[in-house]
Amino acid sequence: MKVRKADWYKEGWTLGIKNHSWVEDTVRQVEFLIKIMELTGKEKILDLACGYGRHSLEFARRGFQVVGVDITKDYIMDARESAEKENLSAVFMQGDIREVGYEQEFDVVLNMADGAVGYLENEAENLKIFDIVAKALKPGGKHFMDIVSADYADTHFPCSLWDAGSNGLTLSKFEWDRESNIMLYGQEDYKYGTILNKPVFSEGCPTRLYHRNEIYDIMEQRHMQVVQMFGKFDGTPASASEIQMMVYSKKCE
Known part of the structure; x- marks a missing residue:
């Protein structure tokens, strides 16, 4: 991203x-x-x-x-x-x-x-x-x-995680720079009943962890x-x- x-x-x-x-x-x-x-x-x-x-x-x-x-x-x-x-x-x-x-x-x-x-x-x-x-x-x-948590990021990022709610699914993508402690975060949401297309994470939000x-x-x-x-x-x-x-x-x- x-x-x-x-x-x-x-x-x-x-x-x-x-x-x-x-x-x-x-x-x-x-x-x-x-x-x-x-x-x-x-x-x-x-x-x-x-x-x-x-x-x-x-x-x-x-x-x-x-x-x-x-x-x-x-x-x-x-x-x-x-x-x-x-x-x-x-x-x-x-x-x-x-x-x-x-x-x-x-x-x-x-x-x-x-x-x-x-x-x-x-x-x-x-x-x-x-x-x-x-x-x-x-x-x-x-x-x-x-x-x-930056402690979690050190051992688990980069990764992608799904979360299921009552209205739909959320796909979160995480990237990680250990030197700066900056996470890049991207997200796609899918409502139930709609077609799920392959997500495109072009940009990520930089966050200091x-x-x-x-x-x-x-x-x-x-x-x-x-x-x-x-x-x-x-x-x-x-x-x-x-x-x-x-x-x-x-x-x-």
């Missing part, structure tokens, strides 16, 4: 993402977060790169006060419409998450389904996301992110402490055998 341009994350996102198989796990994911972070329902949550608000809205349905930020206009408009229809306590703002200026205002910050972690133009820009997280959290505040030891260092440098790492939303520990790396951290008091 060819590498897409450096600011690829600014375009190409559509509401067709709602049909992806992994969207079906949203409720289970939110329930897992509430359990492991011991949330009470009174917390104020910031959802960075929130997409169309699937996690934000689910938290709001459970009584949480939520603010979601995403760069894609269609996502934010859709999230606002959903919140208004359900009369939920959720605010959605369109913009680059690097421009978020909150300071010690939130009990919880989320970066779900990557949450744009590793998407930006270079390492300095990518690290700004962690700065934003640490700054936005109150002392003792909690952070959860769900990203692809992180190893577990890197995350510990990044958090420590921002006065945050990793509490737990998971490989699945069922409590399975993070490891080189799990493609996902879910990190639960706390900001030092």
Whole structure:
């Protein structure tokens, strides 16, 4: 695959993402977060790169006060419409998450389904996301992110993976550069009942992945402490055998 341009994350996102198989796990994911972070329902949550608000809205349905930020206009408009229809306590703002200026205002910050972690133009820009997280959290505040594991990439990429949902199939293709820790990601979706043609992955989205030891260092440098790492939303520990790396951290008091 060819590498897409450096600011690829600014375009190409559509509401067709709602049909992806992994969207079906949203409720289970939110329930897992509430359990492991011991949330009470009174917390104020910031959802960075929130997409169309699937996690934000689910938290709001459970009584949480939520603010979601995403760069894609269609996502934010859709999230606002959903919140208004359900009369939920959720605010959605369109913009680059690097421009978020909150300071010690939130009990919880989320970066779900990557949450744009590793998407930006270079390492300095990518690290700004962690700065934003640490700054936005109150002392003792909690952070959860769900990203692809570089430890897994080292031993399993390149590869292609199928995922089956209730509406169709998703084929994901992964390529890997060990020196830069950059993953190239391509995806094709197929609805059930349609003809499946051979996919053509001409371009891949470049994403900086992180190893577990890197995350510990990044958090420590921002006065945050990793509490737990998971490989699945069922409590399975993070490891080189799990493609996902879910990190639960706390900001030092």
